Amino acid sequence: MAASGETEPRTLVEVDNLKTYFFLHEGTVRAVNGVSFAISERRSLGVVGESGCGKSVTAQSLMRIVPSPPGRIVDGRVTLHLHDDGQEELVQVLELPAKGPEIRAIRGKQIGMIFQEPMTSLSPLHTIGNQITEALLIHDPDVTKAEARERAIDMLGRVGIPQASRLVDEYPYQLSGGMRQRAMIAMALICGPRLLIGDEPTTALDVTIEAQILELIKDLQSEYGMALMYISHDLTVVGDMADDIMVMYLGLVMERGSTQQIFDNPLHPYTIALWRSIPRISGKLERLQPIHGTLPNPYISPPGCPFFERCQRCEGGVCDAELPPLQEVEPGHFVRCFGCT
Amino acid sequence: MTNQQETLLTVRGLKKYFPIQKGFLRRAAGMVRAVDGVDLELAPGETLGVVGESGSGKTTLGRCIAKLYEVTGGEIVLNAGGETLSIPDLDRDQQKLFRRTVQTIFQDPYSSLNPRLNVLDTVGEPLLVNNLAKGRELEDRVTETIRQVGLRVDYLRRYPHSFSGGQRQRIGIARALVVQPRLVVADEPVSALDVSIQAQILNLLLDLQQEYQLTYIFISHAMSVVRYVSSRIAVMYGGKLVEMAPKTELLENPKHPYTETLLAAVPRAAAGRVRRRVVTSGEPPDPANLPSGCVFHPRCPYALDICRHEAPTLEKSGGGTYVSCHRATELRLQGISQSGQ
Numbered sequence: 001m002a003a004s005g006e007t008e009p010r011t012l013v014e015v016d017n018l019k020t021y022f023f024l025h026e027g028t029v030r031a032v033n034g035v036s037f038a039i040s041e042r043r044s045l046g047v048v049g050e051s052g053c054g055k056s057v058t059a060q061s062l063m064r065i066v067p068s069p070p071g072r073i074v075d076g077r078v079t080l081h082l083h084d085d086g087q088e089e090l091v092q093v094l095e096l097p098a099k100g101p102e103i104r105a106i107r108g109k110q111i112g113m114i115f116q117e118p119m120t121s122l123s124p125l126h127t128i129g130n131q132i133t134e135a136l137l138i139h140d141p142d143v144t145k146a147e148a149r150e151r152a153i154d155m156l157g158r159v160g161i162p163q164a165s166r167l168v169d170e171y172p173y174q175l176s177g178g179m180r181q182r183a184m185i186a187m188a189l190i191c192g193p194r195l196l197i198g199d200e201p202t203t204a205l206d207v208t209i210e211a212q213i214l215e216l217i218k219d220l221q222s223e224y225g226m227a228l229m230y231i232s233h234d235l236t237v238v239g240d241m242a243d244d245i246m247v248m249y250l251g252l253v254m255e256r257g258s259t260q261q262i263f264d265n266p267l268h269p270y271t272i273a274l275w276r277s278i279p280r281i282s283g284k285l286e287r288l289q290p291i292h293g294t295l296p297n298p299y300i301s302p303p304g305c306p307f308f309e310r311c312q313r314c315e316g317g318v319c320d321a322e323l324p325p326l327q328e329v330e331p332g333h334f335v336r337c338f339g340c341t
Numbered sequence: 342m343t344n345q346q347e348t349l350l351t352v353r354g355l356k357k358y359f360p361i362q363k364g365f366l367r368r369a370a371g372m373v374r375a376v377d378g379v380d381l382e383l384a385p386g387e388t389l390g391v392v393g394e395s396g397s398g399k400t401t402l403g404r405c406i407a408k409l410y411e412v413t414g415g416e417i418v419l420n421a422g423g424e425t426l427s428i429p430d431l432d433r434d435q436q437k438l439f440r441r442t443v444q445t446i447f448q449d450p451y452s453s454l455n456p457r458l459n460v461l462d463t464v465g466e467p468l469l470v471n472n473l474a475k476g477r478e479l480e481d482r483v484t485e486t487i488r489q490v491g492l493r494v495d496y497l498r499r500y501p502h503s504f505s506g507g508q509r510q511r512i513g514i515a516r517a518l519v520v521q522p523r524l525v526v527a528d529e530p531v532s533a534l535d536v537s538i539q540a541q542i543l544n545l546l547l548d549l550q551q552e553y554q555l556t557y558i559f560i561s562h563a564m565s566v567v568r569y570v571s572s573r574i575a576v577m578y579g580g581k582l583v584e585m586a587p588k589t590e591l592l593e594n595p596k597h598p599y600t601e602t603l604l605a606a607v608p609r610a611a612a613g614r615v616r617r618r619v620v621t622s623g624e625p626p627d628p629a630n631l632p633s634g635c636v637f638h639p640r641c642p643y644a645l646d647i648c649r650h651e652a653p654t655l656e657k658s659g660g661g662t663y664v665s666c667h668r669a670t671e672l673r674l675q676g677i678s679q680s681g682q
Contacts, residue, residue: 050535050536050537051535176624178624179624206394206395206562206625207394207562207563207564207603207606207607208394208602208603208606208621208624208625209394209624210606210608211605211606211608212622214608233535233536234536234608235536236565236607236608236609237608239608239609240608240609273537274536274537276540277536277537277539277540278536278539278540278565279540279543279563279565279566279568279569280565280568281564281565281568281592281604281607281609281677282592282677282678282679282680283679283680284680285568285569287544287547288540288543288544288569289540290537290538290540290541290544291537291540294505294507294538295505
């Protein structure tokens with residue numbers, strides 16, 4: 001959905017060798033173990049993987065909201081490119097003080113986030129309106145309360161909430177799941193972020209409501225010219241939302257490319273295995289091919305490819321000896337596999 | 342599928358209402374009509390997929406059929422190995438036989454297992470309760486069942502916490518199958534699982550069905566999962582069956598506008614390129630306050646005046662399809678081509 005006919009989109013976020021570990025009693029979990037990617041303005045990146053692959057922690061690291069302790073960003077760089085009247089300002093997100101005003105100026109203002117559970121991520125004690133205006137009042141001291149309320153009502157209308165001027169004074173429990181998710185989107189968008197992160201925002205919703213929310217996010221993305229990072233365990237949803245897709249497994253990017261490349265020409269055995277294990281709504285009905293084995297113990301990280309034990313194409317002595325690098329096999333299409341390059 | 346064979350299960354006019362209690366005296370202030378007049382028949386060996394959104398009554402329907410709820414009205418007739426059992430008139434022995442013949446697999450493998458019972462006790466409990474086996478024989482039968490669901494026999498003395506989600510779901514399946522039921526009500530059995538594990542469980546359910554000629558009622562919100570396992574599909578909305586048809590027929594030629602809506606909402610793998618879909622506005626009805634006439638009319642793009650006043654009934658419409666819509670014969674609705682992408 002990139003706006004065509006424009007010049008090369010400018011980079012918005014660059015993530016370089018991000019490592020976020022969780023230090024637990026049982027051992028260290030390398031939730032994100034050297035992830036690099038970039039998102040350009042107005043583009044959308046889909047992140048897929050099973051639970052424990054590090055997709056949510058990657059997003060939390062960008063926002064600096066990794067629960068700490070036990071989590072800690074141990075390495076890497078996140079560069080935010082902010083453009084203001086032709087001026088480019090680079091912000092090193094990971095170098096900002098964890099609780100300082102600088103990172104708060106980014107959270108909500110530059111990067112907005114929508115979460116999976118609208119009930120648990122909204123405060124039950126505050127009205128929808130107060131929760132939305134809070135962000136505005138914090139980020140822009142010039143805005144008066146009345147103005148903020150006006151803008152909140154306007155935003156609620158834009159995300160498709162009927163009778164926004166009445167709903168603004170209601171509490172989350174008075175809203176249905178779909179409406180809560182709309183309210184959360186309004187909250188994430190009120191300050192006009194450059195990047196919107198959606199962490200499984202439709203997983204808890206019914207299918208027809210999910211379809212509504214997905215369309216809404218797409219519409220708002222192009223309306224506001226935002227970049228989107230869309231996280232889901234569901235390849236088909238990600239395929240519907242994203243220009244580019246990144247497939248993660250045990251804290252590593254296994255494959256990355258345009259949605260077309262990942263769908264039409266998946267190369268990594270894990271991506272292929274994921275494809276073969278999900279039921280489709282059309283096409284020939286073939287027996288599903290489950291991925292062999294289970295996720296390995298997260299506390300142990302063996303030297304080789306993390307998918308080695310479950311891989312059909314692995315080569316002993318090669319794949320289990322050394323971690324394959326993420327290599328470009330065709331323009332824009334990266335794969336972490338010795339067998340694919 | 343439903344040829345001249347005996348029917349295993351007949352459901353007629355099934356109703357399940359839950360009272361809404363209010364105030365100190367817990368007076369009934371209203372009724373949640375969770376299931377409101379459902380008719381269906383099941384042939385032995387078939388899988389009826391039941392789809393619908395939350396609040397549609399699919400889970401309640403399954404629970405009534407498994408006799409986990411007392412029904413409010415209507416009749417359930419089960420053919421249990423020569424004996425005909427008819428709800429609501431069952432004596433104690435018949436109740437036991439009914440429950441043994443119909444078993445349930447639950448959604449959440451984390452909350453549906455007792456953390457204080459090991460695998461042997463969990464899976465053996467139904468045998469004990471039904472006086473089917475004890476001691477050595479019980480252990481043998483549990484061991485046998487454990488093996489059939491793909492668990493290792495040396496897990497027998499372990500407790501649920503030491504198992505992964507997929508393994509727990511296998512324990513749940515073993516518990517259901519150990520009494521050799523004929524009908525299994527599987528209520529969202531894979532929706533809490535990761536995709537790779539989901540495929541394993543779906544294949545296991547299909548294999549077990551083959552081996553033991555099981556009949557399934559497979560309840561799910563995911564149309565693609567239902568397509569994979571079912572022979573027929575029933576669509577529920579607002580406590581009613583709105584359409585029931587052989588799988589391919591339902592997917593390719595939906596006859597009810599709600600079925601069309603559901604199909605349009607399925608995220609499609611072939612997407613990624615710009616695809617606009619018709620998204621129906623509105624949300625599922627509140628089962629405590631169902632709309633007049635056809636339950637779907639407030640969201641239905643084809644609704645006429647009659648739909649607002651008069652509730653349609655489920656009628657046969659050829660090709661094994663049953664549909665509950667005033668305009669079923671004249672509408673040409675869009676489905677999903679089963680041969681194409």
